Amino acid sequence: MTEGAARLRQPSMADVARTAGVSAQTVSRALRGSPNVNPETKRRVLAAVEQVGYRFNSAARALSSGRSHTIGLVLLASGGYYSRSAVTAGVEAAAGEAGYAVNIATIAALDTGLMERALSKLADQGVDGFVIAVPLISVTRKMEEITHDIPTVTLDGSRTADARVLGIDQQEAGRVATQHLLDLGHRQVWHISGPDEWIEARQRRQGWQECLAAAGIEAPPVLEGDWSPDSGHRQGQIIAMIPEVTAVFVASDEMAFGVIRALRERGRSVPEDVSIVSVDDIALAAYCAPPLTTVRQDFYRYGAAAVELLLRGDDAEVDASVATASLSVRASTAAPRSL
Amino acid sequence: MTEGAARLRQPSMADVARTAGVSAQTVSRALRGSPNVNPETKRRVLAAVEQVGYRFNSAARALSSGRSHTIGLVLLASGGYYSRSAVTAGVEAAAGEAGYAVNIATIAALDTGLMERALSKLADQGVDGFVIAVPLISVTRKMEEITHDIPTVTLDGSRTADARVLGIDQQEAGRVATQHLLDLGHRQVWHISGPDEWIEARQRRQGWQECLAAAGIEAPPVLEGDWSPDSGHRQGQIIAMIPEVTAVFVASDEMAFGVIRALRERGRSVPEDVSIVSVDDIALAAYCAPPLTTVRQDFYRYGAAAVELLLRGDDAEVDASVATASLSVRASTAAPRSL
DNA sequence: GTTAGGCATGGCATCGGTAACATACGCTCG
DNA sequence: CGAGCGTATGTTACCGATGCCATGCCTAAC
Numbered sequence: 123m124t125e126g127a128a129r130l131r132q133p134s135m136a137d138v139a140r141t142a143g144v145s146a147q148t149v150s151r152a153l154r155g156s157p158n159v160n161p162e163t164k165r166r167v168l169a170a171v172e173q174v175g176y177r178f179n180s181a182a183r184a185l186s187s188g189r190s191h192t193i194g195l196v197l198l199a200s201g202g203y204y205s206r207s208a209v210t211a212g213v214e215a216a217a218g219e220a221g222y223a224v225n226i227a228t229i230a231a232l233d234t235g236l237m238e239r240a241l242s243k244l245a246d247q248g249v250d251g252f253v254i255a256v257p258l259i260s261v262t263r264k265m266e267e268i269t270h271d272i273p274t275v276t277l278d279g280s281r282t283a284d285a286r287v288l289g290i291d292q293q294e295a296g297r298v299a300t301q302h303l304l305d306l307g308h309r310q311v312w313h314i315s316g317p318d319e320w321i322e323a324r325q326r327r328q329g330w331q332e333c334l335a336a337a338g339i340e341a342p343p344v345l346e347g348d349w350s351p352d353s354g355h356r357q358g359q360i361i362a363m364i365p366e367v368t369a370v371f372v373a374s375d376e377m378a379f380g381v382i383r384a385l386r387e388r389g390r391s392v393p394e395d396v397s398i399v400s401v402d403d404i405a406l407a408a409y410c411a412p413p414l415t416t417v418r419q420d421f422y423r424y425g426a427a428a429v430e431l432l433l434r435g436d437d438a439e440v441d442a443s444v445a446t447a448s449l450s451v452r453a454s455t456a457a458p459r460s461l
Numbered sequence: 462m463t464e465g466a467a468r469l470r471q472p473s474m475a476d477v478a479r480t481a482g483v484s485a486q487t488v489s490r491a492l493r494g495s496p497n498v499n500p501e502t503k504r505r506v507l508a509a510v511e512q513v514g515y516r517f518n519s520a521a522r523a524l525s526s527g528r529s530h531t532i533g534l535v536l537l538a539s540g541g542y543y544s545r546s547a548v549t550a551g552v553e554a555a556a557g558e559a560g561y562a563v564n565i566a567t568i569a570a571l572d573t574g575l576m577e578r579a580l581s582k583l584a585d586q587g588v589d590g591f592v593i594a595v596p597l598i599s600v601t602r603k604m605e606e607i608t609h610d611i612p613t614v615t616l617d618g619s620r621t622a623d624a625r626v627l628g629i630d631q632q633e634a635g636r637v638a639t640q641h642l643l644d645l646g647h648r649q650v651w652h653i654s655g656p657d658e659w660i661e662a663r664q665r666r667q668g669w670q671e672c673l674a675a676a677g678i679e680a681p682p683v684l685e686g687d688w689s690p691d692s693g694h695r696q697g698q699i700i701a702m703i704p705e706v707t708a709v710f711v712a713s714d715e716m717a718f719g720v721i722r723a724l725r726e727r728g729r730s731v732p733e734d735v736s737i738v739s740v741d742d743i744a745l746a747a748y749c750a751p752p753l754t755t756v757r758q759d760f761y762r763y764g765a766a767a768v769e770l771l772l773r774g775d776d777a778e779v780d781a782s783v784a785t786a787s788l789s790v791r792a793s794t795a796a797p798r799s800l
Numbered sequence: 801g802t803t804a805g806g807c808a809t810g811g812c813a814t815c816g817g818t819a820a821c822a823t824a825c826g827c828t829c830g
Numbered sequence: 831c832g833a834g835c836g837t838a839t840g841t842t843a844c845c846g847a848t849g850c851c852a853t854g855c856c857t858a859a860c
């Protein structure tokens with residue numbers, strides 16, 4: 123009577139085993155590609171899997187093996203839309219490649235409490251590793267504990283005692299951008315940086331400073347934005363009031379959009395009066411007016427590299443491949459008028 | 462001798478129970494906020510949790526309860542960086558609020574095979590529900606099966622037999638944008654749409670058509686882009702060659718950047734010669750040159766609403782709140798010259 | 801011809817929670 | 831004053847895969 127009753131339960135390994143005429147253990151071995159399985163048996167198992175519509179139960183696997191095959195990704199909700207998307211895609215692709223799933227946690231602001239909560243949440247979920255794409259403004263005991271227990275890679279250069287750092291050379295980006303302006307003949311280069319909490323921002327600033335120092339130029343004061351176009355606009359208004367400025371290195375494309383708008387509103391044209399270089403090379407950079415000269419960042423690759431570093435651990439190789447900084451020269455830079 | 466040996470195992474509920482002097486079951490109840498627990502007992506349990514450093518094991522919970530408290534989010538790797546980020550943040554926030562984690566799967570292109578694989582992967586991970594932020598170009602048997610077993614909400618209007626649809630009124634967006642141009646005195650409005658696979662794109666196009674029809678205007682041919690600024694630029698070059706065009710409704714801000722660039726390259730100024738309205742209101746829209754008049758989309762809210770619909774299921778209310786379309790009027794639109 | 805060792809496979813305990821049922825106690829109500 | 835019920839807690843089996851050990855078989859070596 124009840125033989126046609128609804129299937130309430132997903133088929134398990136035991137069902138597959140029964141159908142294939144082997145033990146559950148053998149099914150497990152066959153599916154994981156264990157070496158000591160007869161090819162014929164394996165074929166039968168795979169056929170049975172197909173037949174009963176077996177779907178892997180990752181919770182059971184996680185419980186029994188102690189590893190969840192999941193990595194946790196920590197992001198900041200605001201700022202840098204493009205970079206966030208691209209990093210996420212890169213992480214997910216590389217993780218998927220290695221059979222890992224990706225769990226995300228977004229923090230609304232750079233706040234220690236929120237950060238702790240995000241890490242805790244992911245740790246509770248049982249992630250096998252962390253990719254942290256957000257600066258650790260201050261590392262608490264709790265964060266140390268969590269990142270001590272669970273392998274961690276940070277993307278922006280933040281450190282804990284145990285976290286590994288994916289070495290992206292942001293200083294190089296700052297140097298390349300600044301040098302480009304000097305090469306065009308500018309005698310001074312101003313800088314609108316990202317928020318000081320971000321090591322990325324600090325490194326780009328350092329690259330700029332170093333480059334100026336190497337050229338024997340004393341660096342002007344730094345203006346600080348928050349990555350948003352609005353903040354770029356605000357700082358740009360200040361820049362526009364200083365007649366001697368002919369070149370500005372802006373720490374992100376999004377801010378550069380705001381800076382350029384502010385300059386134009388004050389009657390200073392780009393690049394004729396002021397040259398602008400920024401960093402990121404987002405999809406819209408080529409469609410700014412004028413098109414932005416900017417240092418390309420391959421966020422997708424950074425994300426993927428972070429996962430590789432996390433899972434494989436051969437840092438040296440990854441570091442090298444990620445460190446290159448290349449400039450997309452477009453129309454927001456030119457030689458200064460005086461030349 | 463070995464009493465100081467390393468703790469290999471994370472403390473479990475049993476450890477908490479022992480410390481608190483109760484049974485494991487009581488610990489479980491206390492932690493989940495079951496009503497029938499003595500407040501004093503609960504206090505003891507919480508103290509014990511703190512003391513032994515207990516961390517919840519979600520794999521065990523998932524295995525035993527059959528629910529993983531995880532939802533799967535499907536995204537497309539290319540196109541619409543802003544919207545992707547914002548939707549993700551919204552989904553994650555609403556999910557976190559409800560005690561759910563978020564697992565992501567990114568598909569590299571709109572391809573049935575990739576889509577199936579993404580759903581399978583998330584299903585294997587044991588997600589309790591799906592939020593699909595990508596159009597289902599064609600729904601296969603396998604997709605039907607998976608979305609039949611696991612509750613699903615689609616964001617762009619795609620349907621399967623069982624998926625629920627978050628009703629975002631994209632037609633309204635198209636109408637509002639088009640009407641704005643007509644109200645300014647334009648006699649004709651052209652349209653650069655998104656890819657035809659996206660229901661979003663089709664709905665915006667329909668809204669545009671309807672609005673024109675209501676005004677007794679015969680719609681001109683549609684030009685189709687792929688959401689990217691590059692595609693906007695290509696279609697914009699075509700538009701620029703047609704002298705009679707005075708107003709264009711572009712289906713996304715990112716494309717609008719490209720369109721405006723193309724028009725200017727051909728000597729047609731915006732908004733004097735051609736008015737442009739688009740959709741999305743991304744952060745950079747206000748920093749386009751000229752600033753974009755655009756229909757705001759609250760992607761964060763869409764993401765959050767999708768999760769609420771998924772978890773709670775009271776669709777009516779959610780639908781209504783999400784349906785509003787508001788126009789951000791900036792400087793890319795003006796009355797036509799002839800007026 | 802016996803034994804050692806490799807291979808393919810099966811049996812059983814286990815991971816850490818939760819559902820379902822059982823129990824003990826105190827209180828209300830007829 | 832005992833039946834009956836609600837509350838707080840304990841007991842037990844179980845979710846589905848995997849680790850470990852045991853088993854049987856076959857080949858190679860002495």
